[in-house]
Amino acid sequence: xxxVSQSPSNKVTEKGKDVELRCDPISGHTALYWYRQxxxxxxxxxxxxxxxxxxxxxxxxxxxxSAERTGGSVSTLTIQRTQQEDSAVYLCASSxxxxxxxxxxxxxxxxx
Amino acid sequence: GEDVEQSLFLSVREGDSSxxxxxxxxxxxxxxxWYKQEPGAGLQLLTYIFSNMDMKQDQxxxxxxxxxDKHLSLRIADTQTGDSAIYFCAESIGEYGNKLVFGAGTIxxxxx
Numbered sequence: 139x140x141x142v143s144q145s146p147s148n149k150v151t152e153k154g155k156d157v158e159l160r161c162d163p164i165s166g167h168t169a170l171y172w173y174r175q176x177x178x179x180x181x182x183x184x185x186x187x188x189x190x191x192x193x194x195x196x197x198x199x200x201x202x203x204s205a206e207r208t209g210g211s212v213s214t215l216t217i218q219r220t221q222q223e224d225s226a227v228y229l230c231a232s233s234x235x236x237x238x239x240x241x242x243x244x245x246x247x248x249x250x
Numbered sequence: 251g252e253d254v255e256q257s258l259f260l261s262v263r264e265g266d267s268s269x270x271x272x273x274x275x276x277x278x279x280x281x282x283x284w285y286k287q288e289p290g291a292g293l294q295l296l297t298y299i300f301s302n303m304d305m306k307q308d309q310x311x312x313x314x315x316x317x318x319d320k321h322l323s324l325r326i327a328d329t330q331t332g333d334s335a336i337y338f339c340a341e342s343i344g345e346y347g348n349k350l351v352f353g354a355g356t357i358x359x360x361x362x
Contacts, residue, residue, distance in 0.1 A: 169348065181293075181338065181352035188348065197349070229292060236281050236347055241293040 140164070142242035144230050150248045151220055159215045159245045163232030170213050171239055172205055176226035184228075187213065220249045256339055256353035263361050268326040270356045272339030275320060279341040282315065283350065284324045287336045296324070296337075326358075334360045 143162045151157050163170045172184040183197040187207040198204075202220075207213040217224055227246050231239035253275045262268045274282065280301050285293040299306045299313045299322070306313045312325040326333055336355040343349050 171348075171350075173350075180354050181340075181350075183349045183351070186344075186348050188346070194344070194348065231293075236342065238281075238283060238295040238298050239350060240295060241285075243292040 142230055142232055142240055144242040144245050146245060147243065148246045150250065152250050153222060154219055156216065156218045157220055157247065159228050161213045161230030161242060163211065164240055167232035167234045169233045170207055171231040172215050173229045174226040175229060222249050225249045254339055254341055254351050254353035256356045259357045261359045261361065262329050264329060264331055266329055268329045268358055270324045270337050272322040272353055273320055274322065274341040276341055276343050277320065279343060280347040281342045282322050283340040285338040285340060287338065329360050331360045331362055334358055
């Protein structure tokens with residue numbers, strides 16, 4: 139079966155622009171997560187969606203970051219007014235139980 | 251706060267066993283995980299262990315958990331060059347164990 143997919147795979151943007159990153163989770167997985175991976179900070183939790191519950195946004199670094207999950211499936215992570223420190227690989231994961239989160243290939247974001 | 255620590259680098263010869271160690275801080279973690287990341291790739295779930303277990307074996311992989319010392323290890327038997335990658339230990343935290351806190355990763359280099 140298909141794994142988690144993310145698009146685009148690479149995104150280069152100019153400082154101050156908005157970007158949208160997309161995640162398609164594994165079909166049937168009720169939970170969806172966003173993390174980011176950067177050299178300085180390692181792997182950091184950003185946000186978590188579970189079914190119809192309110193998302194856990196406790197990892198979002200600033201109010202420039204937001205995420206939606208439509209219809210319990212596809213999710214979009216939006217970064218407004220991007221800054222150079224936002225440059226990182228943004229990883230999406232999904233799960234059905236606690237027995238593991240399955241990660242997509244990531245979107246590499248470069249802010250010039 | 252939550253913290254996961256790993257040694258940064260391990261070098262072994264092909265055919266030897268590799269042991270990667272990890273310490274974590276959250277004693278309420280329900281699951282602990284090992285992920286593998288190859289260059290330019292996403293995170294691959296290797297294995298996990300439930301917190302009430304001491305050991306789990308899965309083919310060449312053996313996970314040992316010492317809950318008292320909050321110590322987790324991953325043993326790879328008969329290490330192959332294809333095992334060269336970064337290995338991340340992660341603990342699950344939060345009310346529903348839905349967030350992963352990752353270590354910085356251990357670079358495993360396998361010499362032929």
